[in-house]
Amino acid sequence: xxxxxxxxxxxxxxxxxxxxxxxxxxxxxxxxxxxxxxxxxxxxxxxxxxxxxxxxxxxxxxxxxxxxxxxxxxxxxxxxxxxxxxxxxxxxxxxxxxxxxxxxxxxxxxxxxxxxxxxxxxxxxxxxxxxxxxxxxxxxxxxxxxxxxxxxxxxxxxxxxxxxxxxxxxxxxxxxxxxxxxxxxxxxxxxxxxxxxxxxxxxxxxxxxxxxxxxxxxxxxxxxxxxxxxxxxxxxxxxxxxxxxxxxxxxxxxxxxxxxxxxxxxxxxxxxxxxxxxxxxxxxxxxxxxxxxxxxxxxxxxxxxxxxxxxxxxxxxxxxxxxxxxxxxxxxxxxxxxxxxxxxxxxxxxxxxxxxxxxxxxxxxxxxxxxxxxxxxxxx
Amino acid sequence: xxxxxxxxxxxxxxxxxxxxxxxxxxxxxxxxxxxxxxxxxxxxxxxxxxxxxxxxxxxxxxxxxxxxxxxxxxxxxxxxxxxxxxxxxxxxxxxxxxxxxxxxxxxxxxxxxxxxxxxxxxxxxxxxxxxxxxxxxxxxxxxxxxxxxxxxxxxxxxxxxxxxxxxxxxxxxxxxxxxxxxxxxxxxxxxxxxxxxxxxxxxxxxxxxxxxxxxxxxxxxxxxxxxxxxxxxxxxxxxxxxxxxxxxxxxxxxxxxxxxxxxxxxxxxxxxxxxxxxxxxxxxxxxxxxxxxxxxxxxxxxxxxxxxxxxxxxxxxxxxxxxxxxxxxxxxxxxxxxxxxxxxxxxxxxxxxxxxxxxxxxxxxxxxx
Numbered sequence: 001x002x003x004x005x006x007x008x009x010x011x012x013x014x015x016x017x018x019x020x021x022x023x024x025x026x027x028x029x030x031x032x033x034x035x036x037x038x039x040x041x042x043x044x045x046x047x048x049x050x051x052x053x054x055x056x057x058x059x060x061x062x063x064x065x066x067x068x069x070x071x072x073x074x075x076x077x078x079x080x081x082x083x084x085x086x087x088x089x090x091x092x093x094x095x096x097x098x099x100x101x102x103x104x105x106x107x108x109x110x111x112x113x114x115x116x117x118x119x120x121x122x123x124x125x126x127x128x129x130x131x132x133x134x135x136x137x138x139x140x141x142x143x144x145x146x147x148x149x150x151x152x153x154x155x156x157x158x159x160x161x162x163x164x165x166x167x168x169x170x171x172x173x174x175x176x177x178x179x180x181x182x183x184x185x186x187x188x189x190x191x192x193x194x195x196x197x198x199x200x201x202x203x204x205x206x207x208x209x210x211x212x213x214x215x216x217x218x219x220x221x222x223x224x225x226x227x228x229x230x231x232x233x234x235x236x237x238x239x240x241x242x243x244x245x246x247x248x249x250x251x252x253x254x255x256x257x258x259x260x261x262x263x264x265x266x267x268x269x270x271x272x273x274x275x276x277x278x279x280x281x282x283x284x285x286x287x288x289x290x291x292x293x294x295x296x297x298x299x300x301x302x303x304x305x306x307x308x309x310x311x312x313x314x315x316x317x318x319x320x321x322x323x324x325x326x327x328x329x330x331x332x333x334x335x336x337x338x339x340x341x342x343x344x345x346x347x348x349x350x351x352x353x354x355x356x357x358x359x360x361x362x363x364x365x366x367x368x369x370x371x372x373x374x375x376x377x378x379x380x
Numbered sequence: 381x382x383x384x385x386x387x388x389x390x391x392x393x394x395x396x397x398x399x400x401x402x403x404x405x406x407x408x409x410x411x412x413x414x415x416x417x418x419x420x421x422x423x424x425x426x427x428x429x430x431x432x433x434x435x436x437x438x439x440x441x442x443x444x445x446x447x448x449x450x451x452x453x454x455x456x457x458x459x460x461x462x463x464x465x466x467x468x469x470x471x472x473x474x475x476x477x478x479x480x481x482x483x484x485x486x487x488x489x490x491x492x493x494x495x496x497x498x499x500x501x502x503x504x505x506x507x508x509x510x511x512x513x514x515x516x517x518x519x520x521x522x523x524x525x526x527x528x529x530x531x532x533x534x535x536x537x538x539x540x541x542x543x544x545x546x547x548x549x550x551x552x553x554x555x556x557x558x559x560x561x562x563x564x565x566x567x568x569x570x571x572x573x574x575x576x577x578x579x580x581x582x583x584x585x586x587x588x589x590x591x592x593x594x595x596x597x598x599x600x601x602x603x604x605x606x607x608x609x610x611x612x613x614x615x616x617x618x619x620x621x622x623x624x625x626x627x628x629x630x631x632x633x634x635x636x637x638x639x640x641x642x643x644x645x646x647x648x649x650x651x652x653x654x655x656x657x658x659x660x661x662x663x664x665x666x667x668x669x670x671x672x673x674x675x676x677x678x679x680x681x682x683x684x685x686x687x688x689x690x691x692x693x694x695x696x697x698x699x700x701x702x703x704x705x706x707x708x709x710x711x712x713x714x715x716x717x718x719x720x721x722x723x724x725x726x727x728x729x730x731x732x733x734x735x736x737x738x739x740x741x742x743x744x745x746x747x748x749x
Contacts, residue, residue: 018659018660018662018663020658020659020660020663021660021662021663021666024663024666024667024670025666027670028666028669028670031670031674032670032674034693035674035675035678035679035693036678038689038690038693039678039679039684039689039693040678040683040684044685044687044688045687045688046687047687048687089544090715090717090721091717091721092707092711117542118542119542119544120542120544121544122544122714123710123711123714123715127685127687127688129510130509130510130685133510133513136517137513137516137517140517140520167488167493167494167523167524167526167527168443168488168493168494168495168496168519168520168522168523168526169493169494169495169496170496170498170515170516170519170520171495171496171497171498172497172498172499172500172512172515172516173497173498173499173500174499174500174501174502174508174512175469175499175500175501175502176501176502176503177502177503177505177508178502181505182505182506184503184505185503185504185505185506197666197669201665202662202665202666205661205662205665206662209581209660209661209662212578212581212582213581213582290398291398291401291578292574292578292661292662292665293398293401293571293574293575293578293661294398294400294401296570296574296661296665297400297401297404297405297566297571298400298404300566300570300673301404301408301412301566305412306415308677309416314683316424316504316507318426318427318428318475319424319425319426321418323418324415324418338472341503342470345503346470346503348470352470352471
C-alpha cells in the first residue's frame, strides 16, 4: 500500500508539472459539449431556395410566400425559367429549387391537378433528405388547405365546411423528448466520448511514455508489484474521469437543461463501471504500442473512430446493414450509451438496464485479462 | 534545399522503421471507408413497430399493413396492454407504436374523421423527425384510400421531387469527402504534432537546434513525409470509393489534387503550430483532437448541416478548413465544377494554410533562437 501511494504521488506530481494537460482535460469536455450540444442537429433551417416561377400569378406567389414564411427555407432568388436554376445548384448557392410550371394558377382555379417540381442538390444526402421532407410536407399542407378552401366554397364562412381535414386524424405523440431536441440525445452521449478519450487514450499514452523515455525499466526494477504499477498508473486518470463525469452532468443539466429523469447515483455508478473498462482498454493499448504516436494511432483508428461511428452515438445502429450490426456488440460505448440515455431521458433503472451493465462489465473483464496477459511480457 | 532533404530523409527513415504506424496511415483509411461506407447511412428503415389494434376491422388491418408494406417499419409486436407498450419502448425494442382505437373502421366508413394514435420514441430527435414524417404521410395516403369516395377530393397540388448529382441519395457519395477530411486531419495534424513533440520529450530537439538547419528546412523536412503519406492515403480512399461505391469523378483530376494538397498543407501547418505550443505528446494529442478532429466531424457540415447551427457556431465554422474542403471536394467529384467555380473555397484553404504556416514558423524561429 505504501509503495502504491508513492507511485500515485509520483503520477500526480507529473500531472501537476504538466498544467496544460490538466487544463485541457477540463476544457475539452466543455468544448465538446458546446460543439455537440449546439451543432449536432440534423434539423435544417434556412435552406437556401431558388424559385423558378413560370406562372407569375397570384396563386404561384401565394405558394412562394409559404416558403418565405417558413423558418426552414430562405428564398434567395426568383427566376422565370427552369433552366436558369442550374447555375444556382451547380455552384452551391442554393440547395433546393422550386419550379412552378406556366398555367399553374389557371389549373388551381379550375380544380385540375397540377404538379410542381422540387429539385434538390443531392451531394449532401443527409440534409437533402430532411429539406426535401420539409418541402414536401409544406406543399402537402398547402394542398390540404386548398382542398378545405374549395370544400368550404366561396359562400361558406371559414371553418364551417363539412369533412374538413384528412380522413384519418393522426394524433402523434413523441415520448421522452416532445420538442424533438437533438441535444437531449447528443449531450448524454458526450459523457461517453469524453470519458473514453481521457481514460483510454491518455492513460495509454502515459504508460507508453515511460517506455519511450526508458523509465519503465527503472520502475520494473523497483520493488513495485505489477498490479501496483498498473493501478498506480491508471488511478490518476480514473479520478480525472470521475471529475469529468460531474462536470459533464452539471453542464448538461444546468446549462443545456437536459432532463435527468433517472437516479444520479445509478448514473455515477455506471460511469465508474465504464471508466474501469475503458482504463483496461488504455492498458491494453499501451501493451501493444512502443511509441506514443503508435498508441495514439491505435487508439484513434482502431478504437475511438469505430466507437464514434458504430456505437449509435451519431448514426443509429438499426439503420446499419445486418452484417455490420453484430460487430456493434463488441463496442462498450454501445452499452454505456443505452444506459446513459435511458437514465437521462427515460428515467429507467437497473431493473431494465442490467443486461447492458452486465455486458459492459464482461467486456471490461475480458480486456483487462488480455492486457494483464500481455503486460506480463513487458513488466518482468 | 539539401538540408531540408536531410531532415526529410531522417524523418522518413524513422517512419519506415515504425511499420505499424505506416500501415495504419496508408491502408487503414481505405479499409475504414469500406466499413463506414457500408455501415453508415441516414436512410431510416426497419423502424421497430408495435401495434395495438383495438378495432380489428378490415380498415384497421389495412392501416397496419400499409405501415408494414411501406418498407420503413418492421412489425415486432402486437399487444393490447399499455404496460407492455411502455416496457417495449423503454427497452428500445419498439421505436414506434401504432394504437388504433375501437370504432375506427365504423367512423371511417361513415365518412367521419377517425383518430389514430402514433407514439414515437423521441430520444433520438433526428430519427424521430423522420419517423414522424413517414407516419403522417402513410396515414394521409391510406386515409384517402379507405374513406368513401364522396368524402375525398383529389389533391389539387402534387410535388415531384428531383434530386440532382446524387439521384439515389447514396450516403457513401457524401461521406467519402468527409472521410478524406477526417483522415487527413488524423494523419496530418496529429502525427506531425506528435513527431515534433517527441523530439522535445526525448531531448533530441536540442540536437536539431544545434545542427545547422534553418527553420524553413526543418519545417519542410519534417512535414514532407507526412504530406506524401497523407496524399497517398487520400488517393487510395478516392480510388477505393470509385471502384467499390461507384463514386463518379466528374471534374478535373488536377483540380482535385490542388484542393487535397491545399487542405493537407493547412493541416500540416496546424500540426506544426500545435507542436510549438505543446510540451508533451499527451497535450499535443488533446489539442489536435480539440482544434482539428472534432471540428472536422462536427462543424464542417460533414454530418450536421451548418445551416441548422446557432449563429455563433456558424461563425466558428468559417475557420474550420474542412468546411471549405468539403465544398470543393463535393463540387469537383460530384458536380464536375471547374476551377473558376471553386474560387471561394480554394482561396479560403490557401489563406488558412498560409496563416498556419506563418504562425508556426514565427513561433518556431522564436523558439530556436
